[in-house]
Amino acid sequence: MNGETRTDLPFPVLPGGTVTFLFTDIEGSTQLLKQLREQYSTLLDEQRAIMNDAFATWGGHVVDTRGEEFFVAFPRATDAVAAAVDAQRGLAAHEWPEGIDVRVRMGLHTGEPWVAEAGYVGMDVHRAARIGNVGYGGQVLLSETTAALVMDELPDGVSLLDLGRHRLKDVRRMEQIRQVVIDGLLSEFPPLKSLETVLPDAAAEKPRHNLPSELTPFIGRQAELVQITDMLRNPSGRLLTLIGVGGMGKTRLSLRAAAELVEEFPHGVWLVEFAKLRDPELVPQHAAAALGVSAHEAGESRTIGDVLTSYLQDKKLLMLLDNCEHLIEACAEFAETLLRECPGVVLLATSRENLGIPGEQTFIVPALGVPPQTLLLQELETFEATHFFIDRAVAALPLFKPTLHNLPFIVDICRQLDGIPLAIELAAARVKILAPEQIAELLQDCFQLLTGGPRTALPRHQTLHATLEWSYNLLTEPEQQLFTRLSVFAGGWTLEDVEGLLSGDHLSRTDLLENLSNLVDKSLVSVSHNQEATRYGMLETVHQFASELLAASGEAEKYRGRHTDHFIALAEVADPLLRSADQMKWRDKLDAEHENFRAALRWATASDHADDAARLVGALGWFWFLRGYWGEARRWLTMSLDMVSDPEPRLRAKAICRAGGLELIQGNLDGPPDLVREALDIFTDLGDEEGMAWCLNLLGQVSSWAKLNLE
Ligand SMILES: Nc1ncnc2c1ncn2[C@@H]1O[C@H](COP(=O)(O)OP(=O)(O)OP(=O)(O)O)[C@@H](O)[C@H]1O
Ligand SMILES: [Mg+2]
Missing domain, CATH: 3.30.70.1230 (Nucleotide cyclase, GGDEF domain)
Structure with a gap:
């Protein structure tokens, strides 16, 4: 009408x-x-x-x-x-x-x-x-x-x-x-x-931030916090990048600084975690999702990045771009656009190297304060590194106490580990079974082996790498295998996901749980709980280390294949449920696993597993549609339909249907009909009535919309 x-x-x-x-x-x-x-x-x-x-x-x-x-x-x-x-x-x-x-x-x-x-x-x-x-x-x-x-x-x-x-x-x-x-x-x-959506004004709603709550006490860093918050309050440039080697505490420090500033930015403080993300093209979409801005792109001309910048044009907020190093160019480009187009936006980035754009200020995150060789018991907490060691050691073993006897060894450990928080955390997690004296000794052997000489020859990133190796070598063989295999997950995992991944390995649930909880105890795996699920993950540096082990193990292909199978199965279970009364629950579940789906898609498309790619895009199409991830959906769908090998006809037809539907809602009425007719032929040959109905429905919509446009 x-x-x-x-x-x-x-x-x-x-x-x-x-x-x-x-x-x-x-x-x-x-x-x-x-x-x-x-x-x-x-x-x-x-x-x-x-x-x-x-x-x-x-x-x-x-x-x-x-x-x-x-x-x-x-x-x-x-x-x-x-x-x-x-x-x-x-x-x-x-x-x-x-x-x-x-x-x-x-x-x-x-x-x-x-x-x-x-x-x-x-x-x-x-x-x-x-x-x-x-x-x-x-x-x-x-x-x-x-x-x-x-x-x-x-x-x-x-x-x-x-x-x-x-x-x-x-x-x-x-x-x-x-x-x-x-x-x-x-x-x-x-x-x-x-054509375009700007979700309800974030500023009007409480809370005005999405910072996670801290799971462990924050130690020291008072002088750094003053400096960083001052720089963000009176920015001479509007981008401050915290730089340091892996595990130096950049993320933790930036979160603290951001939390102190929540009340000072009228439109709040927003964390965008890039550690999880692998695809540089998704940087703007990832940031938009963190801010609750979604956009239904009107064709190629207006991207989600454009929508986000127009949303931010009149906002005064602090955006925390965490772990930019692996997407450095995309993050730099994104930051530059925000600085140019959004005068009220201030950026705090963390990265192992600077973004290298005009106006960037940098702050090198120092190591935790390390004590001199001799220290009095009552001075332990005045040095950040020893304070941190004790805090983590007590968390691992509540009865742990610094004594006159173990004090010199605690100092030695912190000095050997250069005051790098992650390295200290890995060492302290061992006090359950090793006395500080033993830890100090084992570390010394490990470093000597590595340098063939005195410990001082080691640059900091190698110190951390060596500590990770040390920690890994102390694991039992089943723990080592589990740790290595877990690196195929991207953006964390649930217990069911590990069970899916290892289903062919004949590992009992009890053994799996025990090994997993041992890895948690040893600080190699982190755990977080919310109402819906317990999720596990690895800190970025730890994840990189585990991925190197997987690549060297010769098992990477096998476990990437299994990872893909598991997430195909999950997407296929979820697809119809996204059209049921349980829609929200399944939407959130798929959202939590989105980076795993992307990893599976990357693997399937890069290794020419056409059936796997088609099944994934066919099953995820509705989810992408619901979440408004239309540009991304379009990209995966095109990639999966353009692969060297052809998928099974039914799978191809389903993927085409999803692609057609997405083209249509983005206002492209010219693209879909030919493709959808191809899918219709396939479904007709197969006698698949549901598939035929999807196609006819799409064709009907195309012609009625085309008619409306003419009018
Ligand atoms: N000041 C601190 N107080 C308490 N814990 C800390 C502190 N600094 C760092 N940590 C802990 O040390 C570990 C490593 O810190 P963090 O993840 O912030 O390092 P990072 O520099 O961001 O590493 P990456 O380069 O891998 O991202 C984390 O478990 C973190 O909670
Ligand atoms: Mg970090």
């Missing part, structure tokens, strides 16, 4: 002045028609009766109806919303044939149209229609104007949810859209199908 009106109106007198428009449409009507055939007209009559009832009760004037659509005008906005709510309740309560759900999307907007002979005229009619079009079946959406009129007079059991600002087709100004949440009815939907 697209907002136009007809002359043969059933209601000759249209309300004038300020009018609230309601547009409604049944979702998936083509599917329903195919499923129900002649019964469909009965369904349509029942739907119309429910809707008309609600409109009549609340004084609505039906301006136009066509097929499954209604265009209704109300003299009062509150009545229009009440009618929409009644209609949704009526539809939900109705018993439909064959147990199907009839889901109607609704959009409301209030404006001051002209009432011409031919009906309503003016942009407000179009705006209301556009709002109706971006929603989903069962969803009721309000424009800013309508929301302002009704928000204090909502019907019982009804509330409003801010969905942020949206760019609508052919509407110049971005529209703040709110969803009407009706108790007992479906309230969670995918991101709106608008």
Whole structure:
């Protein structure tokens, strides 16, 4: 209907002045028609009766109806919303044939149209229609104007949810859209199908940061904190990079500094953790996700980076870009854009080398303060390194105590380890079975072996590497194997993930758990808990070390293959559940594993495992769509369809369907039809009715959207 009106109106007198428009449409009507055939007209009559009832009760004037659509005008906005709510309740309560759900999307907007002979005229009619079009079946959406009129007079059991600002087709100004949440009815939907989204203003919501809570006490670093926070408060440049070797405590220090500044940046402090990310092209998307900004890119011309910079243009916030070293060029480019386009944004980066862009200030993170060779017991805590050792040792063994006897060895360990926090942490984790004296001795042997001479010849990064080797060599063989194999995970893992990875290794659950918890005890694996799951991970430097071991073991291909199999299985289980009542749970689960999926995709595409790549993109397409990761989805889909080998036809057809759907929602109506017809042929040959239905639905949408565009 697209907002136009007809002359043969059933209601000759249209309300004038300020009018609230309601547009409604049944979702998936083509599917329903195919499923129900002649019964469909009965369904349509029942739907119309429910809707008309609600409109009549609340004084609505039906301006136009066509097929499954209604265009209704109300003299009062509150009545229009009440009618929409009644209609949704009526539809939900109705018993439909064959147990199907009839889901109607609704959009409301209030404006001051002209009432011409031919009906309503003016942009407000179009705006209301556009709002109706971006929603989903069962969803009721309000424009800013309508929301302002009704928000204090909502019907019982009804509330409003801010969905942020949206760019609508052919509407110049971005529209703040709110969803009407009706108790007992479906309230969670995918991101709106608008051209661009800016989620609700982060500044308006508490908390204004996404910093993780600290799991262990923070030791020392007071002078550094003062210096860093001062530099961020009065920046001469707006980028400060903390530099240091792996494990020196850059991340920890930057998190502390950022936490101290939360109240000083009106739009808060936001951590973007790059350690997990491997793909430089995803740097802007990764940052946008951390800030809660999502964008549905309008074709190639407007990227998520553009959306993020326009969102940040008027914000005063601190962004923490953590662990940039492995994506240094992409991070530098991203930082440079932010500095140029977003005058209120201040950046704190951590990296093993500087970003090398104009205006960058650097701060070299020093080692923890190391004591002189002889030290009094009461002075132990005045030096950061020894204080830190004791803190970590007590965490490992609560009965641990510094004594006159072990004191010189603790000092020796800290000095040998150059005051590098991660190295000290690895050594202190051993006090459960080794006395400081033994630890000091073993470390000395290890370093002597490495340098063939005195310990002082070792540069710092080698000290850490040697400490990691030392720690690794003290593991039992099964622990060593597990540690090495765990490095195939990217961005952490759950217990189920390890079980999936090792399922062919005939390892009992008890042994696995024991080995895993030993690695946690030895500080080689970190663990974090939230309500949903316990996740494990490795600090970046530790992960690198384990990856080197895996590469040298000759087992990398085998375990990467198994890793991929496990995550294909997970994606395939999750795919249909993303369209069920458990949608949010599965969406979050896939989000947590996203970097693992990417690792699997990278492996499958690089090693020409065409079936694996096609299965992954086929199963993840819906997730990417839901999360608004459309640009990324498009890239993986294209890569998987352009591989040297061809996947099995059914897998190819499914991937094509997902690719077609994504092209379509990004407004590309030219690309999909040929591809989707190819998929349709494949599904038809295979007699796969569900696949055929997907294709036909897509083709139907392409032709109806193309028609709308012509109009
Ligand atoms: N001041 C501190 N107080 C308590 N723990 C610390 C401190 N500094 C570092 N640590 C601990 O030492 C370990 C290494 O620190 P961190 O991860 O910050 O190093 P990094 O320099 O960021 O390393 P990478 O280069 O690998 O990213 C972590 O477990 C961290 O919690
Ligand atoms: Mg770090």
